[in-house]
Amino acid sequence: MEKQVRSWRELNVEPIDPDNCDPYTRCRVITMNGIEVEAVMFSHHLNRVCADMEVKQRLAEVRYVEQQQQKAVNWLLPGQASVLETTIAYEQVAVDLTGWVARMEPDPYLRQAYEFGVLEDFDHLYRYANLFEMIEHRKAEEIVDGLTEVMPGRPTVQHHRHPADNLNEPYDRESAAPLSKLHALTIMAAEQQTMNFYMNVGPQYMEPIARQLYQEIGMIEEEHVTHYESLVDPGETWWERLVNHEYNECYLYHSFMETESDPKIKAIWELHLNMELAHLHAACDLMRTYDGRDPESILAPELPAPVTFEPNKRFIRDLLANQVDLTKLGTGYVWEAHERFEKMQRELMGGRPPASEEVITEHRDRMGGDYRMETEGPHPIDRLRQ
Ligand SMILES: [Fe+2]
Ligand SMILES: [Fe+2]
Ligand SMILES: [Fe+2]
Ligand SMILES: [Fe+2]
Numbered sequence: 001m002e003k004q005v006r007s008w009r010e011l012n013v014e015p016i017d018p019d020n021c022d023p024y025t026r027c028r029v030i031t032m033n034g035i036e037v038e039a040v041m042f043s044h045h046l047n048r049v050c051a052d053m054e055v056k057q058r059l060a061e062v063r064y065v066e067q068q069q070q071k072a073v074n075w076l077l078p079g080q081a082s083v084l085e086t087t088i089a090y091e092q093v094a095v096d097l098t099g100w101v102a103r104m105e106p107d108p109y110l111r112q113a114y115e116f117g118v119l120e121d122f123d124h125l126y127r128y129a130n131l132f133e134m135i136e137h138r139k140a141e142e143i144v145d146g147l148t149e150v151m152p153g154r155p156t157v158q159h160h161r162h163p164a165d166n167l168n169e170p171y172d173r174e175s176a177a178p179l180s181k182l183h184a185l186t187i188m189a190a191e192q193q194t195m196n197f198y199m200n201v202g203p204q205y206m207e208p209i210a211r212q213l214y215q216e217i218g219m220i221e222e223e224h225v226t227h228y229e230s231l232v233d234p235g236e237t238w239w240e241r242l243v244n245h246e247y248n249e250c251y252l253y254h255s256f257m258e259t260e261s262d263p264k265i266k267a268i269w270e271l272h273l274n275m276e277l278a279h280l281h282a283a284c285d286l287m288r289t290y291d292g293r294d295p296e297s298i299l300a301p302e303l304p305a306p307v308t309f310e311p312n313k314r315f316i317r318d319l320l321a322n323q324v325d326l327t328k329l330g331t332g333y334v335w336e337a338h339e340r341f342e343k344m345q346r347e348l349m350g351g352r353p354p355a356s357e358e359v360i361t362e363h364r365d366r367m368g369g370d371y372r373m374e375t376e377g378p379h380p381i382d383r384l385r386q
Pocket of ligand 3: 094121191194220221224
């Protein structure tokens with residue numbers, strides 16, 4: 001721990017080249033930024049409820065390092081990328097990271113939560129891609145590079161549920177697979193960072209349609225954070241949660257070190273993995289002292305298979321065919337647009353289509369069709385075809 005504070009020179013990382021980088025390198029950068037932001041905010045929350053000065057000092061030291069890691073990671077994004085370009089990359093992360101997690105998740109209820117969410121971020125990608133072409137005259141395929149298809153998912157207008165219907169049942173901390181806990185933390189952190197991003201960058205646009213689309217999708221990211229964070233067992237102690245956070249950071253840096261295509265970025269993942277190992281040891285010490293329990297009792301006996309960014313096209317198409325009309329009622333999944341859903345919709349829409357519909361209508365009016373990139377044939381759902 002004593003060697004982890006970095007000088008400004010060390011923090012002054014060279015950004016990735018937006019035109020020539022591997023899109024999945026950018027996805028890994030965005031993911032790790034979300035993870036580091038969560039590490040920082042979690043540590044702040046713990047600090048606020050912790051009275052022991054010695055523990056607060058240890059947390060502050062690790063937290064400072066987490067902040068420096070966040071700076072090193074997020075500053076890999078290049079200044080010349082526009083907000084919308086980065087937004088499209090955020091939604092690509094949401095699609096291909098959640099897609100991977102859904103495919104690997106061993107628990108059927110948790111898997112359903114990821115399958116449900118991924119179809120919504122998949123639709124956000126399509127809406128933002130249409131906005132991108134309309135106001136920046138560029139195509140989303142420059143960013144996602146054919147790795148992720150761009151076409152309608154569960155239409156964004158249907159994502160606006162009653163807030164109570166965004167809750168889920170948590171996993172049981174005693175019986176859940178360690179991998180399930182890591183999945184929940186990862187997707188929660190990624191969605192939280194997307195929510196924060198839209199909250200802050202949305203008003204940076206002049207065009208009313210852009211401002212409105214960020215407001216609308218920003219509200220859905222709130223729903224997604226609620227959806228995913230409620231999967232985590234609230235009965236976990238603070239120390240247990242700290243250990244899970246640090247272990248997850250180790251897992252993801254290790255995963256990305258194993259799968260990174262850019263050697264300079266790979267070196268950063270490796271450096272950060274080594275730092276996280278020290279954080280994990282410190283967290284385990286705190287858990288032993290304050291919980292009187294062995295961290296080994298809650299952690300995976302070995303690292304699960306590395307989280308891998310790769311295309312999920314077939315998987316998404318199958319989900320579209322089977323789950324596009326699914327919605328939530330309480331903590332369950334249902335097919336019918338129930339009363340609470342309809343009431344929420346009426347209140348929110350005020351008799352007009354939302355920006356997510358308008359952006360497509362406007363795009364069609366101006367350019368004679370919507371923007372989409374279907375690399376695997378026509379859309380699996382008839383009514384969502386061009
Ligand atoms: Fe970290
Ligand atoms: Fe999204
Ligand atoms: Fe989301
Ligand atoms: Fe950490």
